[in-house]
Amino acid sequence: xxxxxxxxSLINTLICTxxxxxxxxxxxxxxxxxxxxxxxxYYTFWKDSGSASMTLQSGGRYTSQWTNNTNNWVGGKGxxxxxxxxxxxxxxxxxxxxxxxxxxxxxxxxxxxxxxxYVIESYGSYNPASCSGGTDYGSFTSxxxxxxxxxxxxxxxxxxxxNQTFYQYFSVRNPKKGFGNISGTITFQNHANFWASKGLNxxxxxxxxxxxxxxxxxxxxxxxxxTGSSGGGGSSSSSSSSSSSxxxxxxxxxxxxxxxxxxxxxxxxxxNTTVATWNLTTSMANYTxxxxxxxxxxxxxxxxxxxxDVQVDYISVNGSVRQSENQTYNTGVYQNGACGGGSGRSEWxxxxxxxxxxxx
Numbered sequence: 531x532x533x534x535x536x537x538x539s540l541i542n543t544l545i546c547t548x549x550x551x552x553x554x555x556x557x558x559x560x561x562x563x564x565x566x567x568x569x570x571x572y573y574t575f576w577k578d579s580g581s582a583s584m585t586l587q588s589g590g591r592y593t594s595q596w597t598n599n600t601n602n603w604v605g606g607k608g609x610x611x612x613x614x615x616x617x618x619x620x621x622x623x624x625x626x627x628x629x630x631x632x633x634x635x636x637x638x639x640x641x642x643x644x645x646x647x648y649v650i651e652s653y654g655s656y657n658p659a660s661c662s663g664g665t666d667y668g669s670f671t672s673x674x675x676x677x678x679x680x681x682x683x684x685x686x687x688x689x690x691x692x693n694q695t696f697y698q699y700f701s702v703r704n705p706k707k708g709f710g711n712i713s714g715t716i717t718f719q720n721h722a723n724f725w726a727s728k729g730l731n732x733x734x735x736x737x738x739x740x741x742x743x744x745x746x747x748x749x750x751x752x753x754x755x756x757t758g759s760s761g762g763g764g765s766s767s768s769s770s771s772s773s774s775s776x777x778x779x780x781x782x783x784x785x786x787x788x789x790x791x792x793x794x795x796x797x798x799x800x801x802n803t804t805v806a807t808w809n810l811t812t813s814m815a816n817y818t819x820x821x822x823x824x825x826x827x828x829x830x831x832x833x834x835x836x837x838x839d840v841q842v843d844y845i846s847v848n849g850s851v852r853q854s855e856n857q858t859y860n861t862g863v864y865q866n867g868a869c870g871g872g873s874g875r876s877e878w879x880x881x882x883x884x885x886x887x888x889x890x
Contacts, residue, residue: 559585560605571755572610572737577603582744591622591754596744604743607755612638612738614722619758620651620740621713625750630654632749634707636716638738644689644696645732647725649677649716652707654747659700667728669704671855671877672720674786674814674843677701681730690736699730714814715758780822781890785829786843788814794840795833800890801825814843823890830884831862840879845887858886 558568560575561583567573568586575584580600585593592607609616618636626632633653639646650658661682669678682698689696701721707714722732740755785798789810797807798819806819831840840862844853854860854877861870862883869881879885 571607573607575605593752595750602745606739606741608739610737612735617758618716622753624712630747631656631745637741639736640733642733647699650702659702670724676704784846785817790839791837797830827890828884828886831879834882860885
């Protein structure tokens with residue numbers, strides 16, 4: 531089963547720690563199993579056969595490539611020890627496809643209890659959480675998407691402590707990220723908190739990395755990982771065609787949003803003054819403006835038509851995040867057969883309208 535090979539490959543990297551020391555190395559290509567540190571980041575690389583390779587670039591960047599003659603490989607950069615409170619940013623290019631068995635995920639281990647966990651951001655032909663006999667624990671929203679949660683049991687299988695019986699926790703992004711240019715933010719605390727609310731507790735952290743994996747497939751990746759800002763923002767690619775009014779300091783405001791068709795237009799209004807206007811793409815992104823304006827704040831959607839809808843994840847003011855679920859009102863959501871016809875605290879605007887966030 532492919533899932534068994536995924537877990538096994540990542541575990542076995544620890545056995546090869548001695549293969550490469552912990553000294554910082556730049557632009558070093560790995561073709562044999564290794565773990566260590568590079569430019570301040572922990573890394574792991576493992577393959578069981580074939581021509582997969584991973585090159586350690588500057589900072590948190592790594593590149594990889596693999597061909598069909600590789601059975602299974604996995605590698606990435608991150609941290610050791612890991613942390614439940616880490617906010618992770620990543621960007622670059624993910625050269626997979628829906629016909630190839632590959633994934634991009636935030637991956638790690640804890641002890642006491644012994645747990646192997648995955649936050650799956652994108653995958654190809656095989657969903658790593660489709661384990662036989664697993665248990666589903668529902669879903670939650672984080673960083674602009676819904677994550678489906680599943681627990682799987684591994685019996686007498688390799689781990690960071692030798693052959694053991696342990697659980698795997700999966701959060702699988704829905705919708706999954708696409709291929710090609712890719713970026714995102716993972717607020718890992720949201721995952722740890724939801725898992726804990728379902729009795730899926732983590733222990734003391736070992737390593738955690740932003741990993742690329744390939745199984746009997748071909749592909750490439752060029753990924754840079756780093757630490758994002760609190761609340762899941764700050765590091766995703768941003769698009770800005772802003773026209774500011776009252777800008778010039780005072781506050782930095784970030785609106786994290788996306789459209790469903792592309793070309794949706796939103797405006798940030800403070801005190802009934804428009805301080806910025808942006809055209810959205812279909813990827814969740816951060817839109818930033820600096821302003822000295824004060825008063826009631828809202829994000830307005832103005833050009834609804836056809837299949838256009840807007841999802842606003844949150845706004846942040848000088849790093850303080852206000853989630854859309856904590857809104858004061860939403861006149862653009864379609865509920866109970868009408869625009870603005872419900873009391874649900876939705877991130878979505880299906881019609882021309884606005885989400886209010888209170889005073890700034």
